[in-house]
Amino acid sequence: MKSIDTLIEQRFSPKHFADRAVSEEQLHQLFEAARRAPSSFNEQPWRFIYATQEHPEAYQKLLSCISEHNQQWAKSAPVLMLSLAKKHFSRNEKPNRHAWHDTGTAIGFLLLKATEMDLYAHQMAGFNPEKAREVLGIPNEYDPVAMMAVGYLGEEENPNKLRKPVNEIAFTGNSHGLL
Amino acid sequence: MKSIDTLIEQRFSPKHFADRAVSEEQLHQLFEAARRAPSSFNEQPWRFIYATQEHPEAYQKLLSCISEHNQQWAKSAPVLMLSLAKKHFSRNEKPNRHAWHDTGTAIGFLLLKATEMDLYAHQMAGFNPEKAREVLGIPNEYDPVAMMAVGYLGEEENPNKLRKPVNEIAFTGNSHGLL
Numbered sequence: 001m002k003s004i005d006t007l008i009e010q011r012f013s014p015k016h017f018a019d020r021a022v023s024e025e026q027l028h029q030l031f032e033a034a035r036r037a038p039s040s041f042n043e044q045p046w047r048f049i050y051a052t053q054e055h056p057e058a059y060q061k062l063l064s065c066i067s068e069h070n071q072q073w074a075k076s077a078p079v080l081m082l083s084l085a086k087k088h089f090s091r092n093e094k095p096n097r098h099a100w101h102d103t104g105t106a107i108g109f110l111l112l113k114a115t116e117m118d119l120y121a122h123q124m125a126g127f128n129p130e131k132a133r134e135v136l137g138i139p140n141e142y143d144p145v146a147m148m149a150v151g152y153l154g155e156e157e158n159p160n161k162l163r164k165p166v167n168e169i170a171f172t173g174n175s176h177g178l179l
Numbered sequence: 180m181k182s183i184d185t186l187i188e189q190r191f192s193p194k195h196f197a198d199r200a201v202s203e204e205q206l207h208q209l210f211e212a213a214r215r216a217p218s219s220f221n222e223q224p225w226r227f228i229y230a231t232q233e234h235p236e237a238y239q240k241l242l243s244c245i246s247e248h249n250q251q252w253a254k255s256a257p258v259l260m261l262s263l264a265k266k267h268f269s270r271n272e273k274p275n276r277h278a279w280h281d282t283g284t285a286i287g288f289l290l291l292k293a294t295e296m297d298l299y300a301h302q303m304a305g306f307n308p309e310k311a312r313e314v315l316g317i318p319n320e321y322d323p324v325a326m327m328a329v330g331y332l333g334e335e336e337n338p339n340k341l342r343k344p345v346n347e348i349a350f351t352g353n354s355h356g357l358l
Contacts, residue, residue, distance in 0.1 A: 003180050004295045008215045008288055024351075031349040035342050036187045037287060040304040042340050047357060048349040058352025084357070085280075098304055101264075101283035101324060108216060108287020109187055116183045125219040125277055137354045145280060161221050166210040170227040172203075173237025175316045178226060178263070 002116055011115045012161070013122035015073040016154030022052065022078045026117060030150075033113030039102035041091065046106040047084040049136055061135050066147050067126035074124065077149030082132055083107060084142040103145055114150065121150045181295055190294045191340070192301035194252040195333030201231065201257045205296060209329075212292030218281035220270065225285040226263040228315055240314050245326050246305035253303065256328030261311055262286060263321040282324055293329065300329045 002010070027050060034046060051058035062080040063071060074080065085099040096102075107123070114121050129144040138144060171177040181189070206229060213225060230237035241259040242250060253259065264278040275281075286302070293300050308323040317323060350356040 001180055001182050004183065004186060004212070004291055007183060008212055008292070011215075011217075013217055027349070028345055031345040033183070033187055035345060035348055036190075038190075038192055038290070038302060040302075044343050044348065046348060049352070049354055050349060051352045055352055061352070098279075098283075098325065100277075101279040101286075104277075104280035104283025105287040105290070107280075108284040109291070111217070111284070112288070112291060113183055113187070123217060123219075139354070139357055142354075142357055146277065163214050164223050166207055166214060169214055169223065169225060170206070170210040170229060173228070173230045173234055173240070175228055175318070175321075178318050178321055 004112070007112045007115045011111055012120070012159030014120045014153055014157050014159070015122065016157060017076045017078065017149065017151035018154045020078065020152045021054065022119065022151060026119070027079065029117065030110045030114055034106040034110040037102065037106035037109050039105070040096060040098040041089060043086070043089055043096055043102070045086040045096055045099040046103040047086065047142060048081055049084065050079060050081040052079050062147070065127045065132040065135060066124060067128070070124045070126045074122070074149040076154065077151045079150040081148040081150060082136070083145040083148065084138065085145050086142055088141065100143070100145060118152060119150055120153055121148050123148045183291070186291045186294045190290055191299070191338030193299045193332055193336050193338070194301065195336060196255045196257065196328065196330035197333045199257065199331045200233065201298065201330060205298070206258065208296065209289045209292055213285040213289040216281065216285035216288050218284070219275060219277040220268060222265070222268055222275055222281070224265040224275055224278040225282040226265065226321060227260055228263065229258060229260040231258050241326070244306045244311040244314060245303060246307070249303045249305045253301070253328045255333065256330045258329040260327040260329060261315065262324040262327065263317065264324050265321055267320065279322070279324060297331065298329055299332055300327050302327045
């Protein structure tokens with residue numbers, strides 16, 4: 001069993017995926033993790049449209065929404081996914097200020113669950129939201145948020161991306177560090 | 180050691196905190212988890228302003244930004260926090276479409292790390308962002324995102340909030356379930 005620290009440390013966003021399928025059952029486990037995230041008024045604004053390479057037509061649709069640059073590596077992933085955020089609260093139709101934020105939290109849970117299963121995910125801002133809406137028939141109420149490639153690790157990669165130290169992101173009692 | 184499934188299952192947002200302090204070292208561990216989250220162009224847009232009850236002036240400032248309804252229970256928390264999102268990319272000053280989303284992912288990591296440490300967090304949308312900006316002197320470049328109360332569990336609570344099943348949040352290849 002891996003500790004949460006190990007999962008957080010191990011996770012990274014690869015550009016090379018192994019030629020190894022990810023099953024529907026495995027994907028179900030990822031969504032099980034995502035669905036337990038907290039959300040404003042328990043709205044659960046997150047949605048996911050996904051396709052495996054076993055469904056080439058659906059897979060190609062998702063792939064076609066990704067920028068050409070990202071397609072180069074993303075097309076090796078056995079699974080492509082699009083995350084969506086529901087823009088208004090279902091209970092009163094008011095705008096949900098935290099729809100994207102809460103979708104991000106659900107993604108955080110999904111990513112760490114994936115790492116536990118030796119799966120890796122790489123999210124992309126580089127895709128065409130309007131095209132996604134058209135190609136996938138996404139209702140106006142949902143924002144296309146991010147594309148994601150999921151699979152097993154392919155060739156070796158250096159995962160180390162520099163991160164800001166804690167004293168550059170957390171400040172006690174005041175905002176001086178932000179200035 | 181707790182599995183990721185256990186952490187996800189155990190986590191909930193309590194309304195009663197024990198009269199037990201959370202140390203700076205523990206808070207540092209939470210931010211260590213948050214800072215490793217993925218973000219668009221590795222921007223790391225998340226920031227946190229926090230105060231413990233050991234610093235009453237700073238604590239009261241944060242508390243004063245919370246809605247009266249939420250203050251009733253939040254004031255029992257040994258730590259209050261405000262998450263912030265940096266609105267533009269530092270590298271080119273363009274708007275960061277994923278600033279809130281990525282902040283949400285960092286929060287996801289923080290929440291599961293907290294659970295591993297037997298800490299619980301309760302986020303609040305019910306606060307006054309304009310007041311927070313004023314009271315805490317937050318530069319315009321940062322959006323106040325959510326307040327958070329953190330501490331050990333107080334009295335027993337029923338944590339069970341209903342969640343949508345996977346087949347209501349994840350759809351293979353199309354958006355039919357969204358309609």
